[in-house]
Amino acid sequence: MESALAFGLKGLFLGIANIGIGNVIMIMIGSALLYLGIRKGYEPLLLVPIGFGAILVNIPLSEMMAEGGFIRFFYDIGVRTEIFPLLIFLGIGAMTDFQPLLQNPKIILLGAAGQFGIFITLLLALALGFDKLDAVAVAIIGACDGPTAIYVSSKFAPHMLGAVSVAAYSYMSLVPLIQPPIMRALTTEKERQIVMGAGKLEPISKTTKIVFPIAVTIFASILAPKGAPLIGTVMFGNLLRECGVVDRLKSASENEIANIVTLLLGLCIGATMEADKFLKTQTLLILGLGFIAISLDTAVGVLFGKLMCMLTGGKINPLIGAAGISAFPMSARVVQAEGQKYNKKSYLLMHAMSANAGGQIGSVIAAAVMLSVLQGMGIVGG
């Protein structure tokens, strides 16, 4: 009887006996993510489940990610198979109105320039000694698009999924702090004051809105077949939105499916942040390179905006180039606020929204192109 009591008591203290400094640090990091999500409102839909997942997985002997563990189950069926990020894309497509882009298609080029940070960061990551596929996963933070970052890193570097995702979502939420200094540094006051006319924004027919996602899917997927799941899900979601005959499916995509998947995806990402995998110098490098990637996106976007300004004889305010990233519509709002600081008569929002919608498509296309080039080089299987 006495020995049974002793063993029973020992079982109660096993968790305490097995806790290490790594677990404590990671529980604190998980709590910090919860704080940022709940109190500061930084991407709460993702940071709250990620933070809680990070706490859960670092409780000694909880076995959340062991074979058959509670979160491991969802990780295996949703993250390893890449299904969760694709379902999130379906929701994004159903939520996004591409009308500003359809009205002003040349602005889509800013959405391409806003992805250049991905490729420059790739070179930086290689210079820092990351191996090829790890460098691809780090660079994709520059897509400034959580699901794209998760999709690519879970495919090529699942061991870095936690760090890449946390970096992507944290920096996306910090866009209002990261972008303005870069925008000011690369433009003159005269350029920032340029008023872009409301212009003659042509009305867009319903048929155009319906044909757009179908045409983009066919055209872009043929050019970059490896990216077909990414492009296809975004555009299918958008087709559900625009066709007007499947309101229930559209509503499910942008609400129920997106909500359930966001919850499970966040928990799974948090659960990849086990102390022995996360507390490495490499994680700090990933966070640093992620910051550089998003800063470079902004810088190249603004520089491309300057080029367009020059070519159009000063009709384009280069600030809208900063909105060529995927953080929608936050980046467009930052551009509008910045433009207003220098000219109260300047209303850049609609133009910046066009660039921002271009950035959303651009990030998906950049990832698709990247995957197809990797396939072409024989780095990943066909």
Add this chain to the structure above:
Amino acid sequence: MELDTWTFGWTLALIGMGGTMLVLWFMSLIILLIRKAFPVKPEKAPAKKG
């Protein structure tokens, strides 16, 4: 094909940037084409009854 790190990096970076720009430029042309093919039709005046 076994590529050294820098050949891999520069190839992916250059084709990646060029390819993204090219695909999106084509996409802007497609949008213009779709808009031309499916313009907004002027609303028909409601038919008079009787």
